[in-house]
Amino acid sequence: xxxVTTGTSASRAPGSAAGAxxxxxxxxxxxxxxxxSGPLDLLLALIRDEKVDIYDIxxxxxxxxxxTRMHHLxxxxxxxxxxxxxxxxxxxxxxLLPRPDGEEAWEDPRTELVRRLLEYQQMREVVDVLERLxxxxxxxxxxxxxxxxxxxxxxxxxxxxxxxxxAAVDRVLRHAERPEIHDVISRPIDVDGFIExxxxxxxxxxxxxxxxxxxxxxxxxxxxxxLLALLELxxxxxxxxxxxxxxxxxxxxxxxxxEAA
Amino acid sequence: xxxxxxxxxxxLFASPRPIPTDELATLDTExxxxxxxxxxxxxxxxxxxxxxxxxxxxxxxxxxxLTRPEYTEAIEHAQMAVRPRRLSPAxxxxxxxxxxxxxxxxxxxxxxxxxxxxxxxKSLHERGLIDVVGRSEAxxxxxxxxxxxxxxxxxxxxxxxxxxxxDELAVALRAREQETLAEVFGTEGPR
Amino acid sequence: xxxxxxxxxxxLFASPRPIPTDELATLDTExxxxxxxxxxxxxxxxxxxxxxxxxxxxxxxxxxxLTRPEYTEAIEHAQMAVRPRRLSPAxxxxxxxxxxxxxxxxxxxxxxxxxxxxxxxKSLHERGLIDVVGRSEAxxxxxxxxxxxxxxxxxxxxxxxxxxxxDELAVALRAREQETLAEVFGTEGPR
Numbered sequence: 001x002x003x004v005t006t007g008t009s010a011s012r013a014p015g016s017a018a019g020a021x022x023x024x025x026x027x028x029x030x031x032x033x034x035x036x037s038g039p040l041d042l043l044l045a046l047i048r049d050e051k052v053d054i055y056d057i058x059x060x061x062x063x064x065x066x067x068t069r070m071h072h073l074x075x076x077x078x079x080x081x082x083x084x085x086x087x088x089x090x091x092x093x094x095x096l097l098p099r100p101d102g103e104e105a106w107e108d109p110r111t112e113l114v115r116r117l118l119e120y121q122q123m124r125e126v127v128d129v130l131e132r133l134x135x136x137x138x139x140x141x142x143x144x145x146x147x148x149x150x151x152x153x154x155x156x157x158x159x160x161x162x163x164x165x166x167a168a169v170d171r172v173l174r175h176a177e178r179p180e181i182h183d184v185i186s187r188p189i190d191v192d193g194f195i196e197x198x199x200x201x202x203x204x205x206x207x208x209x210x211x212x213x214x215x216x217x218x219x220x221x222x223x224x225x226x227l228l229a230l231l232e233l234x235x236x237x238x239x240x241x242x243x244x245x246x247x248x249x250x251x252x253x254x255x256x257x258x259e260a261a
Numbered sequence: 262x263x264x265x266x267x268x269x270x271x272x273l274f275a276s277p278r279p280i281p282t283d284e285l286a287t288l289d290t291e292x293x294x295x296x297x298x299x300x301x302x303x304x305x306x307x308x309x310x311x312x313x314x315x316x317x318x319x320x321x322x323x324x325x326x327l328t329r330p331e332y333t334e335a336i337e338h339a340q341m342a343v344r345p346r347r348l349s350p351a352x353x354x355x356x357x358x359x360x361x362x363x364x365x366x367x368x369x370x371x372x373x374x375x376x377x378x379x380x381x382x383k384s385l386h387e388r389g390l391i392d393v394v395g396r397s398e399a400x401x402x403x404x405x406x407x408x409x410x411x412x413x414x415x416x417x418x419x420x421x422x423x424x425x426x427x428d429e430l431a432v433a434l435r436a437r438e439q440e441t442l443a444e445v446f447g448t449e450g451p452r
Numbered sequence: 453x454x455x456x457x458x459x460x461x462x463x464l465f466a467s468p469r470p471i472p473t474d475e476l477a478t479l480d481t482e483x484x485x486x487x488x489x490x491x492x493x494x495x496x497x498x499x500x501x502x503x504x505x506x507x508x509x510x511x512x513x514x515x516x517x518l519t520r521p522e523y524t525e526a527i528e529h530a531q532m533a534v535r536p537r538r539l540s541p542a543x544x545x546x547x548x549x550x551x552x553x554x555x556x557x558x559x560x561x562x563x564x565x566x567x568x569x570x571x572x573x574k575s576l577h578e579r580g581l582i583d584v585v586g587r588s589e590a591x592x593x594x595x596x597x598x599x600x601x602x603x604x605x606x607x608x609x610x611x612x613x614x615x616x617x618x619d620e621l622a623v624a625l626r627a628r629e630q631e632t633l634a635e636v637f638g639t640e641g642p643r
Contacts, residue, residue: 037541038567080567119564125621126548127541130607134539137511137608140518141275141533144468159347162416166425168353169361172373262503271505271523275533287530311502312453314462332462335479351584376595380580 039084040120042069047117054117057110059095063088087113189221194229198252202239208252262307265292265300270326279323355381356390360412360424364394364405382406390415453498456483456491460515464495470514470605512605536606546572547581551603551615555585555596573597581606 036042046065047054067085075081094109194213201208214226230252233239242251262270268288273280286297301324305317308326318327328336348356355378358370370378385391386406394407408421418424453461459479464471477488492515496508499517506517519527527533539547546569549561561569576582577597585598599612609615 035541037545038565040566084566116564116566120566122618122621123545123548123552123564126552126615127544129616130544130548130551133607133609134544136521137606138535138538139521139524140509141271141524141527141535142468142516142518143274143465144277144533160353160415162425164348164353165357165360165416168350168357171350172354172357267503267505268523268526271519272527272530272532274506274517275519275527277533280532284530284532288526288532307502312458314458315465326465328462328466332459335459336463336466349583350586376584377574377577379578380583383580 036073036075039081040117041124042066042075042081043084044117044121044124054121055114057114059088059092059110063092189225189228191225191228191232194222194225195233197226198229198233198239202252202254206253209249210252211249213252262303263300265289265296266303266307269300269304269324273317273324273326276325279321279325281323285324349381351376351378352381352385356385356408356412359385359391359406360408360421363407364397365407366397366399366403366405368403370406453494454491456480456487457494457498460488460491460495461517464508464515464517467516469601470512470516472514476515509608511608511610513601513610516605540572542567542569542572543576547576547599547603550576550582550597551599551612552618554598555588556598557588557590557594557596559594561597 036045043062043066046062046069047057050058050062050065052058052062063085066088069075070081070085091109091113099106198213201212205212210226210230213230214223218226230239230241234241237255240253240255242253243249244251269285272285272288282297282301285301286292286294289297292300301317307313308316314329314332315326316329318325351374354374355370358373359365362369362373367378367382370382382391386393389409389411391406391412392409393404395405396402397405413420416424456479460476463476463479473488473492476492477483477485480488483491492508498504499507505523506519509516509518524535528535542565545565546561549564550556553560553564558569558573561573573582577584580600580602582597582603583600584595586596587593588596603609604611
């Protein structure tokens with residue numbers, strides 16, 4: 001999942017070679033590319049386009065095509081497509097593992113995916129039926145103008161007892177959600193701790209970067225603590241912060257004067 | 262019937278309101294006023310001569326197809342004989358909330374039920390069980406719903422105060438506590 | 453037309469919704485089912501043979517008079533009535549799943565479609581095509597959805613059984629789904 005995210009977002013980065021290439025092909029493609037209603041729809045379209053057997057999907061090839069088409073359609077941000085890409089990559093990896101010898105049951109890692117695809121395909125057939133029926137009905141108008149005083153409508157009387165109403169009240173009361181109460185756990189930021197981290201990092205490296213101090217995926221309190229620690233040490237004159245150009249990552253260098261002091 | 266008369270029949274049938282003659286003319290811009298009038302006459306005569314239960318009437322700001330009055334009673338009568346319908350659980354729950362918390366806005370009902378209640382409110386309104394009773398002073402001045410006389414009639418109640426233990430239920434609903442009805446009603450139980 | 457056929461015409465003209473046969477029967481309680489069917493046939497033939505712009509259709513859970521498709525464009529062009537908007541592919545997929553697997557929870561629909569369906573369910577609910585029919589006993593007691601009579605009407609279906617059974621579809625069924633379908637179309641029958 002992480003791999004996919006990094007890979008796709010890198011290729012979309014403006015100015016990067018890969019991004020430019022994708023952008024160019026998009027111009028040629030975007031007109032003809034159909035709109036998919038989800039990752040299974042896209043996958044099914046690939047299987048049809050590539051004329052492969054749904055029961056024996058060449059996962060490596062289809063996976064590659066899936067990711068390529070995601071790029072063309074700029075679907076990289078959609079969690080559902082990313083999840084499917086990750087699933088395909090996982091199946092691809094499982095297919096590469098050596099299979100146990102002999103007659104032992106080998107569970108095809110594609111089984112679950114095939115099941116879902118068939119289920120989805122079946123539902124698409126129903127969609128075709130509904131589309132046809134709906135379009136036919138859509139082209140006919142029913143009577144909507146019914147002046148109440150002149151043309152009474154047959155409307156069935158209600159069968160409704162007080163008991164039913166109260167049972168409904170009961171259901172409402174039982175199922176009404178409790179007010180959501182969040183326990184807020186205070187997590188004090190730890191500037192002192194991060195000052196030690198920063199000192200250790202710049203003792204080892206002449207030039208360090210922010211991610212050396214705060215690892216990727218750190219929690220907000222860690223990011224804040226790291227940032228404050230850097231600013232505090234810069235104020236104390238122990239290090240120097242420099243940014244070579246706008247948006248470049250910040251360079252952290254030991255302050256030689258501070259070291260001498 | 263000629264094709265213009267048929268087109269008029271379809272349009273008058275489908276339109277949610279009576280259509281004035283000049284608007285009917287836009288259906289077929291090539292037809293002359295005389296041809297249009299002839300087609301209207303043909304349609305009206307067809308309904309009259311052929312013994313239809315509907316007639317073409319020029320009233321209420323335009324032309325409309327109406328059921329002939331002599332069938333009104335039979336239809337009204339049939340209404341009484343139709344097998345009674347039950348409300349869906351969703352409709353019942355919404356009705357219960359409106360009954361005990363009126364006047365209440367759609368958003369407030371949705372907050373309690375946790376789902377969209379637009380179509381349910383609409384059908385309860387069509388059934389005459391609830392009605393718009395005012396507007397809230399809250400942002401957007403949403404419509405406020407309450408129950409109707411037909412609602413009371415349905416339960417053979419004289420007034421709303423006769424609904425069992427209104428206050429406790431209203432408070433309970435407001436607080437959204439997960440108490441069961443048994444706890445609320447205690448020994449007085451509704452059934 | 454005989455008098456029962458005329459009475460049926462009046463009632464059907466007056467109703468914005470399809471009327472089931474058993475409700476039509478209450479119009480004249482002395483008429484036998486055969487006589488009722490004969491009157492319905494007479495009315496339908498009259499519309500067909502006499503060249504009316506409307507026809508009698510048995511769909512959407514009952515009998516309904518509808519305009520014939522050839523007049524739709526002219527009526528819409530003259531802005532006298534508007535066709536409902538087409539459903540999006542996402543909405544149709546969701547609707548198909550709800551129709552076949554009802555009662556079904558949001559999570560189960562998402563499992564099949566592979567995408568979030570929260571907003572689609574909401575808009576289908578707002579259009580009255582699906583409704584909450586209960587709550588699952590599963591963890592979190594999620595809401596369960598089913599299709600409505602308006603769904604049948606919008607797709608001109610008499611009942612859910614008119615949809616192709618899943619074993620009639622090109623893609624074969626798993627055994628478990630057949631069981632689910634049996635439950636849906638079983639003794640309880642569709643709504």
